[in-house]
Amino acid sequence: MRRLTLCALLLAAACTQYPYNPPLVKPQNLDDGYRWAKTTIPTDDNRLFVILTFSGGGTRAAGLGYAVLQQLAATKLADGTSLLKHVKVISSVSGGTFAAMDYGLRGEAILNPGPDNFESAFLTKPVQSDLIHAVFFNPYNWIRLASPNFNRIDLATELYQKVLFGNNTFQNLLEVQRNEHRPFIIANATELELGAQFQWTQDQFDPICSDLTTLPVARAAAASSAFPVAFPPMILKNYAHDPQCKSNYAKPSWTATARSDVYTNPQRPRQITELEGYLNPARTYLHLLDGGLADNIGLRGPFHALSSGDTFVQPQGPVENQRTGFTLLPLIGFHKIDKLLVIVVNAGASGPVSIDATSKEPSLPTVIGGISGTPMDNYSFDSIQMLTDLFAKQSGQPTKYYPVVISFPLLTDKDKSIRDIVNNIGTSFNALTPEQLKGLKDAADILIHQDPCFTKFVSDVNGTPPPNQKCAFGQ
Amino acid sequence: MEYIFISFGEQRIVLVDDLACGNTNDTIAVQRGTHTITLSGAPTTPPSQIVNVINTSFPTPMKIEFN
Helix, strand or coil: CHHHHHHHHHHHHHHCCCCCCCECCCCCCCCCCCCHHHCCHHHCCCCEEEEEEECCCHHHHHHHHHHHHHHHHHCECCCCCEHHHHEEEEEEECHHHHHHHHHHHHHHHHCCCCCCCHHHHHHCCCHHHHHHHHHHCCHHHHHHHCCCCCCHHHHHHHHHHHHHHCCCEHHHHHHHHHHHCCCEEEEEEEECCCCEEEECCHHHHCCCCECCCCCEHHHHHHHHCCCECCECCEEEECCCCCCCCCCCCCCCCCHHHHHHHCCCCCHHHHHHHHHHHHHCCCCCEEEEEEHHHCCCCCCHHHHHHHHCCCCCEECCCCHHHCEECCCCHHHHHCCCCCEEEEEEEECCCCCCCCHHHCCCCCCHHHHHHHHHHHHHHHHHHHHHHHHHHHHHCCCCCCCEEEEEEEEHHHCCHHHHHHHHHHHCCCCCCCCCCHHHHHHHHHHHHHHHHHCHHHHHHHHHHHCCCCCCCCCCCCC | CEEEEEECCCCCEEEECCEEEEECCCEEEECCEEEEEEECCCCCCCCCEEEEECCCCCCCCEEEECC
């Protein structure tokens, strides 16, 4: 009898499999799927264009992103709208993805008081303990996790569905964007072997010939926050050379000349290498990890859209109706954007001195944390520098540019108590305490209103006298 | 970021690597590097130009002529 039970359990384990992403069984079409061209944004009124990027950092990042959304909702413009209404794009990583995706799905309802707001639904929920309980203390999950085709990241997906996202798919996300003119949410993960950023949009799924539409948004949040070691990589199937693939994908036209730019602009040939990596017949699966490994502040995608037209282009009748991947160069070139505000919300924290407080050899997890965290922080610093350099070069143009950075080190000694509170929130999905949540809200309030480019943007929009401090970029 | 200015006798849409990026006789932002430039509408002379855009600025864009 025992043997029979054991066999049944092993059989059940072997059969457990999280469903793979489906193949794309129709020709690639930029008028289909969760992608920039299918949102209403390219044809909306874009005189004021706001981009947000939400970094990783567990509930600390989710809470800071949420607090910034609250600040934008409270910022009223002269025409009676709130600044939040002009947010067109949110690019997010890891913890920040939870705030971005929930806002994309439920809009301002997540900011209003009540049991369903983001604070109650996620920030003050013990998500990490729930996950640990699901992995270690639920015998049903022990059996499922024994399967080679079901792992902790799949379990995390289910938990995030239960806690926050329900069964919402990217089709639902697209529908609410189109109906409510919500922002285009880009959740970022990292493809492990290519070392490339992987965006959860149909434009990214096209080369792997997969249909994003029916996938749960919780899947993107799980991949985006799959911190190495704590979680195994999320596995996607690459159908680029699978007989089921019917997309007829062809490389975009910019690749024809960009390969020769290895000395003048090495970023372009590198992008071709990444694209060809997805098209490599040997790459039949992808392995996705935390988006922070490739870009912990989610800025690279928007930066590319601001500075490059290297994307897929699909003719659609007259030239002005063509469909494109995510690039803002047409909106800028045809003078559709008057003022462009980019707010980088970086929840990177510097906690108390730990490794250097003793001569003891740090533990292996501590060393691994340092190895992964240090390059991420340095890369984030470079990304912000690239943005400010780009904007500084735009002075005198019809479009005015305003970069804003929300980051804890910018809290002055006057606000040291708040800085200490937020810096000491660990990177986890533990519930925030009331004090921590208040600290994040206070930090967002101070940081956004002390920023000279934010105050200049608001005064320029409202036609009020500019603040004393100058915004030194893109004016 | 680099800039090009396409001189042409009338207003046409400028395509940079097939992407509609702006109008003729206006300064247009492009990424640094090699691009294929064409104009919308009736054929032009030349039909297209491959240019390497580098070291430009908004006040001093690369000037490209079509007829």
